[in-house]
Amino acid sequence: MHGRITTERPTMEALRAGDPAEIGGYRVLARLGAGGMGQVYLGLSPGGRHVALKVIRADFDSAEALARFRREVATVGELRSPFTAALVGAGLDAPPYWLATEYVQGPTLTQAVTRHGPLPVGTCLRLMAALGEALADVHARGVQHRDLKPHNVILAPDGPRLIDFGIARGDDQTAITHTGAAAGTPGYLAPEVIRWQRMSPAADVFALAGTLAYAATGRPPFGAGDSHGVIYRSVHEPIDVAGVDPALAGLIARCADKDPAARPAAGQVPALCGVPGAIIEDPAYRRLLDLTEVPPPDLPTAVAHGLVPSGHDRATGVLTGPAPAARPRRTLLAVIGGGAAAAVAAGVLLFQFLPGAGGATDSPSSSGTSSGTARAGRSPGATGGPTRPTGAGTPTDVFSKETDADFAALAWSPRDGRCAPAVRTESTSQALGAQWTAPREPAAPRGSVDVGFRAADGAPSGYYVAAEMRPPVALRGNRITGIVTTRPVALRADGWATLHYPRDFSQPKDWAYDLGTGTWTVVWYHVHPNGDAYYIGCDGFLVS
Incomplete structure (x- = not known):
């Protein structure tokens, strides 16, 4: 038989706190991937049959989302083809809504x-x-x-x-x-x-x-x-x-x-x-086919290979045992982000197509990337540091509201120029025609870079953004993560905000690392007047 169980899992990931331990009578053994509508798990029937369990997200319960999910169940149930995975079961009466298909061994x-x-x-x-x-x-x-x-x-x-x-x-x-x-x-x-x-x-x-x-x-x-x-x-x-x-x-x-x-x-x-x-x-x-992973045959094997954490409660799906010592949220994010593998998006992307947009418009000073993508370099008219107006309704700090583990693991890949795992963005970013810039040629160590955000379809009045810089995992220590976030920055009238690393990322409470060799990730937030910040985009660059 091809394949092996290994700790270097291209598809199977360990369960996390909050993941269910059982769905519809199937024991959950691992994560297989994440998508826009939910999470896919590896399940095991009481008789030892492996299935792929797709579970709709708890916060994705609109009538439209449920209708789409029900239609998927109906389609897969009727589609009996040797080229597809057969439907095994489904739960559509009450949340969590789920469907189970046969588990097909093999790499994507x-x-x-x-x-x-x-x-x-x-x-x-x-x-x-x-x-x-x-x-x-x-x-x-x-x-x-x-x-x-x-x-x-x-x-x-x-x-x-x-x-x-x-x-x-x-x-x-x-x-x-x-x-x-x-x-x-x-x-x-x-x-x-x-x-x-x-x-x-x-x-x-x-x-x-x-x-x-x-x-x-x-x-x-x-x-x-x-x-x-x-x-x-x-x-x-x-x-x-x-x-x-x-x-x-x-x-x-x-x-x-x-x-x-x-x-x-x-x-x-x-x-x-x-x-x-x-x-x-x-x-x-x-x-x-040598990349094929043989799924664990039972729960003890899944535990032994680190897929099911010890103490993952069968009834609640939470980790039991002594509670970990409290630590600052920024450190917790770094630990999760550095230790979790990037799950490949397994679901559907819904995007807003803007009639007449004709693709993204590059800034005149851009260079070094494909057409239609906002490029590296200073945005038009950028001089010095960011503009920070003050007054009523002006946020003064950034309080991230993103607590999902997939967001914590979000990282940019230089291979395809994208960030993974898939994370749902705040819906307003689509209406903005949001774009972001970063160097498209490797930056020099211990140097500096400019990163930028642009609202291609115009800047709403009083729209604030902030950027979070995530250094390469290899640079992060156990106590000092190096993950830093700027203060809120108002978009200019032309829709641009340009930030300079490390200058604009070094605050009294945060210390920005020098640029070290590796892959850096830039996470963009929309900051509301009260400081609550929601994810709107991700980019990155290499330092070599």
């Missing part, structure tokens, strides 16, 4: 590419053929996936499987979404979906092209950075297949045609790939 395509780099041409063609066949089977059953992406492809021993049908839609189902919002993941959304034109199975073929572009290059298919810039490029620019074998690149480009009528049907893709055999015969694919 994201994990495989992250660990091994871009896949060989032959493997990509076999993978494309297999996924084309999977989509054709799903479409023949009257369902569109609508969120195909590398994270939702599991490389199983018997071939790839499609997972996470949270926004899948049947031919007879009505879309459930906010007015002016589209459901899906920027970079894998077809132009007609973004423009709110007719949604058809051709949109899944566009997402298939993006998924294979990522597999072949290791890069996001339409670049990284601000979602508005990614969306703009998805509509107006060709998919990124630079350096890819011409035959494969041509097929990917054909499937990513802006005109849905020009794309091949999913069922035509396998023949276009022209592969000689099944993907499970491919040596490179079989090597990827």
